[in-house]
Amino acid sequence: MEHVKEYIEANKDRFLEELFELIRIPSISSETEHKQDMIKAAEYWKETIFKAGADKAEVMTTEGNPVVYGEKIINPDAPTVLVYGHYDVMPVDPLDLWKIPPFEPEIKDGKIWARGADDDKGQAFMHAKAFEFMVKTDSLPCNVKFMIEGEEEIGSVSLGKWCADNKEMLKADIILVSDTGMIAEDIPSITTGLRGLAYWQVEVTGPNRDLHSGLFGGAVANPINVLCNMIAQMTDENGKITIPGFYDDVVEISEQERAMLAKAPFDEEEYKKAIDVKELAGEKGFTTTERTGIRPSFDLCGIWGGYTGEGAKTVLPSKVFAKISTRLVPDQDHKKIAQQFKEHFESIAPACVKVEVTSLHGGQGYVSPIDMTAYKAAEKAYTETYSKKPVPVRSGGSIPIISTFEQVLGIKSILMGFGLESDAIHSPNENYPLNQFFNGIQTIPYFYKYFAEMMK
Amino acid sequence: MEHVKEYIEANKDRFLEELFELIRIPSISSETEHKQDMIKAAEYWKETIFKAGADKAEVMTTEGNPVVYGEKIINPDAPTVLVYGHYDVMPVDPLDLWKIPPFEPEIKDGKIWARGADDDKGQAFMHAKAFEFMVKTDSLPCNVKFMIEGEEEIGSVSLGKWCADNKEMLKADIILVSDTGMIAEDIPSITTGLRGLAYWQVEVTGPNRDLHSGLFGGAVANPINVLCNMIAQMTDENGKITIPGFYDDVVEISEQERAMLAKAPFDEEEYKKAIDVKELAGEKGFTTTERTGIRPSFDLCGIWGGYTGEGAKTVLPSKVFAKISTRLVPDQDHKKIAQQFKEHFESIAPACVKVEVTSLHGGQGYVSPIDMTAYKAAEKAYTETYSKKPVPVRSGGSIPIISTFEQVLGIKSILMGFGLESDAIHSPNENYPLNQFFNGIQTIPYFYKYFAEMMK
Numbered sequence: 002m003e004h005v006k007e008y009i010e011a012n013k014d015r016f017l018e019e020l021f022e023l024i025r026i027p028s029i030s031s032e033t034e035h036k037q038d039m040i041k042a043a044e045y046w047k048e049t050i051f052k053a054g055a056d057k058a059e060v061m062t063t064e065g066n067p068v069v070y071g072e073k074i075i076n077p078d079a080p081t082v083l084v085y086g087h088y089d090v091m092p093v094d095p096l097d098l099w100k101i102p103p104f105e106p107e108i109k110d111g112k113i114w115a116r117g118a119d120d121d122k123g124q125a126f127m128h129a130k131a132f133e134f135m136v137k138t139d140s141l142p143c144n145v146k147f148m149i150e151g152e153e154e155i156g157s158v159s160l161g162k163w164c165a166d167n168k169e170m171l172k173a174d175i176i177l178v179s180d181t182g183m184i185a186e187d188i189p190s191i192t193t194g195l196r197g198l199a200y201w202q203v204e205v206t207g208p209n210r211d212l213h214s215g216l217f218g219g220a221v222a223n224p225i226n227v228l229c230n231m232i233a234q235m236t237d238e239n240g241k242i243t244i245p246g247f248y249d250d251v252v253e254i255s256e257q258e259r260a261m262l263a264k265a266p267f268d269e270e271e272y273k274k275a276i277d278v279k280e281l282a283g284e285k286g287f288t289t290t291e292r293t294g295i296r297p298s299f300d301l302c303g304i305w306g307g308y309t310g311e312g313a314k315t316v317l318p319s320k321v322f323a324k325i326s327t328r329l330v331p332d333q334d335h336k337k338i339a340q341q342f343k344e345h346f347e348s349i350a351p352a353c354v355k356v357e358v359t360s361l362h363g364g365q366g367y368v369s370p371i372d373m374t375a376y377k378a379a380e381k382a383y384t385e386t387y388s389k390k391p392v393p394v395r396s397g398g399s400i401p402i403i404s405t406f407e408q409v410l411g412i413k414s415i416l417m418g419f420g421l422e423s424d425a426i427h428s429p430n431e432n433y434p435l436n437q438f439f440n441g442i443q444t445i446p447y448f449y450k451y452f453a454e455m456m457k
Numbered sequence: 458m459e460h461v462k463e464y465i466e467a468n469k470d471r472f473l474e475e476l477f478e479l480i481r482i483p484s485i486s487s488e489t490e491h492k493q494d495m496i497k498a499a500e501y502w503k504e505t506i507f508k509a510g511a512d513k514a515e516v517m518t519t520e521g522n523p524v525v526y527g528e529k530i531i532n533p534d535a536p537t538v539l540v541y542g543h544y545d546v547m548p549v550d551p552l553d554l555w556k557i558p559p560f561e562p563e564i565k566d567g568k569i570w571a572r573g574a575d576d577d578k579g580q581a582f583m584h585a586k587a588f589e590f591m592v593k594t595d596s597l598p599c600n601v602k603f604m605i606e607g608e609e610e611i612g613s614v615s616l617g618k619w620c621a622d623n624k625e626m627l628k629a630d631i632i633l634v635s636d637t638g639m640i641a642e643d644i645p646s647i648t649t650g651l652r653g654l655a656y657w658q659v660e661v662t663g664p665n666r667d668l669h670s671g672l673f674g675g676a677v678a679n680p681i682n683v684l685c686n687m688i689a690q691m692t693d694e695n696g697k698i699t700i701p702g703f704y705d706d707v708v709e710i711s712e713q714e715r716a717m718l719a720k721a722p723f724d725e726e727e728y729k730k731a732i733d734v735k736e737l738a739g740e741k742g743f744t745t746t747e748r749t750g751i752r753p754s755f756d757l758c759g760i761w762g763g764y765t766g767e768g769a770k771t772v773l774p775s776k777v778f779a780k781i782s783t784r785l786v787p788d789q790d791h792k793k794i795a796q797q798f799k800e801h802f803e804s805i806a807p808a809c810v811k812v813e814v815t816s817l818h819g820g821q822g823y824v825s826p827i828d829m830t831a832y833k834a835a836e837k838a839y840t841e842t843y844s845k846k847p848v849p850v851r852s853g854g855s856i857p858i859i860s861t862f863e864q865v866l867g868i869k870s871i872l873m874g875f876g877l878e879s880d881a882i883h884s885p886n887e888n889y890p891l892n893q894f895f896n897g898i899q900t901i902p903y904f905y906k907y908f909a910e911m912m913k
Contacts, residue, residue, distance in 0.1 A: 217853065428667045
């Protein structure tokens with residue numbers, strides 16, 4: 002274990018070149034034109050795992066994009082770690098805001114710049130390289146299984162069924178995931194909670210064609226005006242979501258727990274400065290950390306309709322569309338919420354328009370207890386690298402599949418993320434600091450070490 | 458005069474071919490890439506007027522697109538008619554809704570299909586051909602001046618100044634315009650009122666970049682949610698616009714006048730069926746005809762922001778944009794309204810976002826008295842063609858330049874429109890029935906005849 006630093010130092014250029022080759026594949030799962038890139042990325046992962054020292058590695062078909070599976074069984078009695086990651090990435094628009102072409106990775110200012118640099122090519126790749134180190138130095142203390150999927154950014158739509166179909170093969174003691182972040186580069190943290198997600202597209206239709214806004218304006222309902230009115234009704238003046246029953250299953254956090262969460266370092270002025278806003282906004286009665294960690298949210302992810310070109314075209318449009326998402330907290334059920342939203346949204350639509358609500362994806366929230374063995378092993382591993390104990394935090398993000406793993410496979414997950422908030426995942430100019438990448442590779446073998454020791 | 462029908466019959470194919478040549482020039486004034494097409498269209502009009510028999514015709518520069526001016530002075534003592542029209546057209550998107558390429562005119566089902574078929578290439582062209590008939594048959598009873606501009610669809614931004622600069626040259630007794638419609642193909646009508654217009658683009662900025670909606674959602678204001686809330690506040694539950702002072706100058710119509718306006722035939726069921734809406738909507742206390750004719754309106758012409766591609770990308774967007782217009786009625790001043798909107802909209806913006814309001818264009822409303830000579834001459838001219846008196850109507854549309862003419866040149870306009878509601882102007886599949894085109898050419902010379910007689 003103590004040789005891990007030397008090993009990284011000796012191989013760092015190769016590690017980066019191998020990662021870059023993966024990044025160069027534009028594996029955007031939400032865009033069907035990238036179907037072939039999904040297969041390419043999966044094949045590349047298979048090779049990576051195999052070369053790193055797996056006994057076997059294969060690209061397995063699902064109803065959607067393939068899953069890469071690989072394993073190395075050192076001893077049937079040793080504990081088994083199932084590594085989860087994803088090779089798909091988010092779309093790259095708006096492209097004009099990128100400083101570099103998103104699929105041509107570059108190193109600048111000590112960071113890797115590219116779509117997927119962090120989420121999740123960079124982070125998942127740390128596991129391949131940590132595994133390689135342990136195999137090559139004969140220090141692997143656990144059985145290892147890899148499960149790298151290609152649909153995380155579109156809700157892991159096929160993975161649940163694939164897991165159910167391969168339950169025996171996937172047997173493990175813990176699922177190890179690096180797809181989250183830590184508080185700051187000098188403040189390690191472990192994500193102990195994730196939010197769930199429900200996502201819809203809505204279409205509001207007024208007249209059957211674009212109308213002259215002079216001849217018809219004032220007498221025919223404008224679908225954009227109507228949609229805005231409907232959206233405005235979805236939250237109240239206290240920032241509460243108005244869907245009937247929406248908060249029914251929200252787990253209310255005790256004052257004691259809130260006090261604990263409040264201990265995680267948070268500088269509101271810095272936070273506002275980083276995103277250049279004068280004021281924060283959200284549900285009344287909760288702090289910023291609570292608003293993203295333990296409370297649900299309601300966000301418009303996109304909206305479009307009518308004339309969007311240059312100049313002043315007057316038109317009363319026929320249609321407007323919006324993409325709408327909510328982040329959910331334990332124990333909100335995304336399927337129930339999806340239905341509640343649809344019913345409510347349709348019910349508030351005035352008779353002058355037609356409204357169509359399509360549920361696009363969803364996932365449950367997740368809570369990882371801090372008293373489980375894997376948490377303690379991860380805590381010790383981070384302490385080796387950072388010389389300080391990681392802080393447990395609730396993240397506002399969602400990895401819907403994590404709760405599915407628990408339901409389908411009966412296995413808990415430990416979220417050892419090395420991302421930073423400044424990594425701009427899902428945004429233009431995504432990046433991943435080299436330090437985080439190498440610190441990840443350095444920390445992971447210690448997790449295996451302590452996990453194996455504690456499981457004895 | 459009695460030969461006009463024969464003349465049309467003998468020349469109809471040529472008339473159409475000449476019009477089509479004009480239509481084929483994609484003279485979209487709001488799109489800078491069509492700059493050259495504006496000049497082409499102006500040159501074509503110059504040739505048209507000249508060939509029809511004008512003493513002179515020229516393309517005159519303005520601060521924007523050129524104006525075509527032409528004249529035939531038969532006698533300094535004869536009354537002078539100044540024909541106004543425009544050679545620019547609206548954009549064509551959404552292009553996929555067109556059944557034919559918008560700049561390749563086709564005749565089908567007795568109609569001309571193309572962008573500009575009605576508005577205003579088809580309608581303005583009737584004047585060139587009616588003029589040609591009167592010159593060729595030596596029956597022109599008035600002096601004629603033509604003023605065909607290229608910026609009507611973007612608010613005639615340069616024409617006011619051009620008129621002021623050429624006031625002497627433009628001296629006339631009446632301005633004759635075909636850029637409006639009639640109630641139905643068997644119900645001739647003359648537009649006696651036009652709405653004014655104010656048009657803005659707004660930009661709402663939340664964070665300085667697109668954020669991960671999981672990590673930030675609930676704690677950082679989403680600009681789309683905020684914009685929707687702001688738009689929703691712009692009208693109240695009675696359909697009244699909430700901008701302070703907005704209705705201050707609205708001329709309230711007497712019960713007597715309302716009763717007169719209510720006489721124009723209107724079938725609400727047919728109206729709803731034609732645009733496929735179950736219910737109409739608008740300001741409480743007013744009929745559909747009143748809502749578009751004598752009351753202002755507030756319409757979102759376009760909106761865009763965030764993720765608008767395929768699938769479910771979760772993002773908390775940085776920016777959202779909207780194009781917003783109001784139609785104004787006499788005596789609302791578009792400049793005052795533009796300022797009132799800007800101030801109000803900025804004042805209701807919460808501190809968590811930045812709001813930028815840009816005024817894109819505007820124009821005043823117009824009222825044409827039914828006791829003026831030109832109205833009476835037009836009334837008699839329509840009666841020749843349709844064997845029934847035309848109905849005076851207030852149109853919801855705007856031709857901002859009409860009120861500018863009155864202010865700058867001191868000349869009233871008479872709006873002899875031959876468009877039909879089904880012409881889909883400003884929409885995909887714009888069309889213009891051949892009957893309307895030929896009836897227009899037939900009616901116009903009678904206007905000259907009666908106008909000359911009445912002005913004696």
